[in-house]
Amino acid sequence: MALRLVSRKLGSRFFPMLSFTSQLHSHATSFGFKEVKEEDKSQLVSNVFSSVASNYDLMNDLMSGGLHRLWKDRLVSKLNPFPGMKHLDVAGGTGDVAFRILDTVKSIKYRAIRDPLNDHLLEETHIYVCDINPNMLNVGRKWAIERGYGEDNSLIWVEGNAEKLSFQDQSMDGYTIAFGIRNVTHIEKVLAEAYRVLKRGGRFLCLELSHVEVPVLKDLYDYYSFSVIPALGELVAGDRESYQYLVESIRRFPSQDKFASMIADAGFQKVEYENLVGGVVAIHSGLKF
Amino acid sequence: MYRTAAKRLLSGTTVVKSSDARFRLRNLQTIVTSTGICTSANPQSISNQNPNNQNQIPRTKPNQSDSNASSSPTSSSSSGPTSFTADEARRRHHHHHDERRIPRVKYQDEQARVLHASLRHVLGWSEEAMIAGARDAGVSPAIVGSFPRKDAALVEFFMDECLQKLIDRIDSGEELQNLAPSERISKLVRIRLEMQAPYISKWPQALSIQAHPSNIPTSFKQRAILLDEIWHTAGDEGSDINWYVKRTVVGGIYPTTEIYMLTDSSTDFRDTWSFLDDRVKDAFYFKKTIQEAQYLAEAVGAGMGNSLQGFVKRVFQG
Numbered sequence: 001m002a003l004r005l006v007s008r009k010l011g012s013r014f015f016p017m018l019s020f021t022s023q024l025h026s027h028a029t030s031f032g033f034k035e036v037k038e039e040d041k042s043q044l045v046s047n048v049f050s051s052v053a054s055n056y057d058l059m060n061d062l063m064s065g066g067l068h069r070l071w072k073d074r075l076v077s078k079l080n081p082f083p084g085m086k087h088l089d090v091a092g093g094t095g096d097v098a099f100r101i102l103d104t105v106k107s108i109k110y111r112a113i114r115d116p117l118n119d120h121l122l123e124e125t126h127i128y129v130c131d132i133n134p135n136m137l138n139v140g141r142k143w144a145i146e147r148g149y150g151e152d153n154s155l156i157w158v159e160g161n162a163e164k165l166s167f168q169d170q171s172m173d174g175y176t177i178a179f180g181i182r183n184v185t186h187i188e189k190v191l192a193e194a195y196r197v198l199k200r201g202g203r204f205l206c207l208e209l210s211h212v213e214v215p216v217l218k219d220l221y222d223y224y225s226f227s228v229i230p231a232l233g234e235l236v237a238g239d240r241e242s243y244q245y246l247v248e249s250i251r252r253f254p255s256q257d258k259f260a261s262m263i264a265d266a267g268f269q270k271v272e273y274e275n276l277v278g279g280v281v282a283i284h285s286g287l288k289f
Numbered sequence: 290m291y292r293t294a295a296k297r298l299l300s301g302t303t304v305v306k307s308s309d310a311r312f313r314l315r316n317l318q319t320i321v322t323s324t325g326i327c328t329s330a331n332p333q334s335i336s337n338q339n340p341n342n343q344n345q346i347p348r349t350k351p352n353q354s355d356s357n358a359s360s361s362p363t364s365s366s367s368s369g370p371t372s373f374t375a376d377e378a379r380r381r382h383h384h385h386h387d388e389r390r391i392p393r394v395k396y397q398d399e400q401a402r403v404l405h406a407s408l409r410h411v412l413g414w415s416e417e418a419m420i421a422g423a424r425d426a427g428v429s430p431a432i433v434g435s436f437p438r439k440d441a442a443l444v445e446f447f448m449d450e451c452l453q454k455l456i457d458r459i460d461s462g463e464e465l466q467n468l469a470p471s472e473r474i475s476k477l478v479r480i481r482l483e484m485q486a487p488y489i490s491k492w493p494q495a496l497s498i499q500a501h502p503s504n505i506p507t508s509f510k511q512r513a514i515l516l517d518e519i520w521h522t523a524g525d526e527g528s529d530i531n532w533y534v535k536r537t538v539v540g541g542i543y544p545t546t547e548i549y550m551l552t553d554s555s556t557d558f559r560d561t562w563s564f565l566d567d568r569v570k571d572a573f574y575f576k577k578t579i580q581e582a583q584y585l586a587e588a589v590g591a592g593m594g595n596s597l598q599g600f601v602k603r604v605f606q607g
Contacts, residue, residue, distance in 0.1 A: 078434060079431075079434055080416075080433055082430050082433070084430075173429040173430065173431040198429075199428070199429040200399075200427070200428045200429060201403070201423060201428025201429035201430070201431055201432035202429045202432075203429075203432070203435060269399075270435055285435070287399075287435045289399045289428075
């Protein structure tokens with residue numbers, strides 16, 4: 001059990017950032033436990049992801065014992081996708097979340113809707129996958145072809161920075177960021193951008209490795225994170241440093257409550273979060289009115 | 290039921306212990322303010338009622354001493370032994386009305402707007418209706434995902450809407466003034482059930498949603514409150530039957546009629562309404578029987594010891 005709790009740290013994606021002094025208790029200048037220059041952080045994060053991209057999914061499975069699949073399923077079920085949706089998945093390079101959303105929209109449930117007027121909606125569904133790292137996007141494109149979505153116009157791959165999205169104001173119904181926001185330099189900027197691109201009624205959902213406060217679980221989790229994960233990274237991916245970073249960056253990420261208040265500060269309503277596996281991951285959600 | 294008990298306890302305290310009452314009232318107000326779902330329930334108007342409610346405390350007291358000989362402890366809707374002037378009753382009803390808002394499910398205004406718009410699209414109590422409603426309301430259908438228990442959200446919203454409409458109608462209308470209690474009950478049940486008429490072909494689905502284990506706490510509460518409302522309105526006259534027994538009778542009539550209505554194909558549900566009238570008559574005919582059962586229960590209760598009885602009295606009579 002303890003093993004599974006672990007999380008995957010991998011999941012991260014990164015977002016680069018611009019410079020600006022962060023009031024965010026040094027999130028902008030922390031690279032794992034190390035202090036780095038703000039302007040260097042995005043490059044460092046980018047190196048991590050370029051280095052792990054090829055083994056990314058394998059490592060996710062290994063580190064989380066496969067749980068990351070369930071977590072992403074949970075995220076998508078909370079999102080409640082619908083035909084005709086315009087969705088933006090940030091830091092979703094490998095397409096894991098995007099494929100799930102597309103599968104849900106195309107599922108039987110929606111096909112059963114009798115209204116023929118809604119048929120065109122399926123074609124209007126667009127899922128934008130935005131990632132700052134082209135290596136991760138390439139992995140995603142490859143997966144899309146393997147899964148048979150190669151020809152699907154619903155998936156749109158965009159290289160971009162979460163702090164400066166290239167999308168119009170009020171153009172999206174949904175925004176998800178899974179295992180990504182931890183790696184950005186300025187969390188507030190990312191949240192502000194999310195708020196900007198969402199339509200009224202649109203939802204922000206964030207799946208992120210978070211903080212475990214349950215006593216015994218916490219100890220097991222710490223042991224697993226600091227001893228097992230880096231070793232696993234070295235063994236499987238031949239890259240101990242990157243995984244060390246992933247573990248450390250989780251510890252530097254704001255707590256659930258703090259992050260929830262940041263989301264609320266960005267303007268979102270009905271901000272809630274749900275802890276999974278005792279807080280190993282948390283799903284935060286907010287609604288834009 | 291437990292809710293009713295708690296409520297009576299609460300409001301009982303308002304009247305009986307005025308120092309404590311103030312505090313409790315304030316608590317109530319806070320809750321009302323924060324849960325106010327209708328746009329109209331702005332905090333200001335609610336807090337304006339605060340003085341009214343507090344005034345009620347001293348006013349009730351003299352009244353109580355004047356007339357407690359003639360009053361029945363069980364007839365009052367929200368407080369201890371009293372009989373009311375018309376004014377007093379209205380006042381009290383308002384108080385009671387405020388309380389009624391408390392249990393409403395919390396929705397933000399936008400969400401409420403979406404649900405309201407969704408009611409025009411009920412081909413089923415489903416997500417599709419809500420998505421269509423969101424489009425009507427001009428917000429992204431993604432908002433549907435923000436409803437907890439989305440299957441139930443629409444049904445529960447509808448129940449709340451209907452209850453509010455019923456309360457408004459009770460508050461505003463003189464139509465109930467001159468009716469006997471039995472007529473009043475059937476009138477109220479009819480008013481309420483007529484609100485469901487446009488959705489009758491899909492109402493079985495709504496019932497099944499309400500009966501789902503995860504939705505039962507809310508649907509049970511909503512129904513209990515509805516029955517309370519009907520009974521409070523119908524039963525202000527002094528009467529000698531235990532309040533709970535009567536309420537239970539109404540509790541039997543309402544769902545039975547609701548079910549009957551599902552299969553009623555007569556014009557304007559004529560059969561349903563005559564079925565309803567008959568059931569109400571039956572109930573009043575059996576009043577005596579119930580009374581006797583109550584005496585029996587009291588005898589048994591006495592046998593079970595004073596402590597239990599004392600406790601029950603405290604709880605139920607404020």
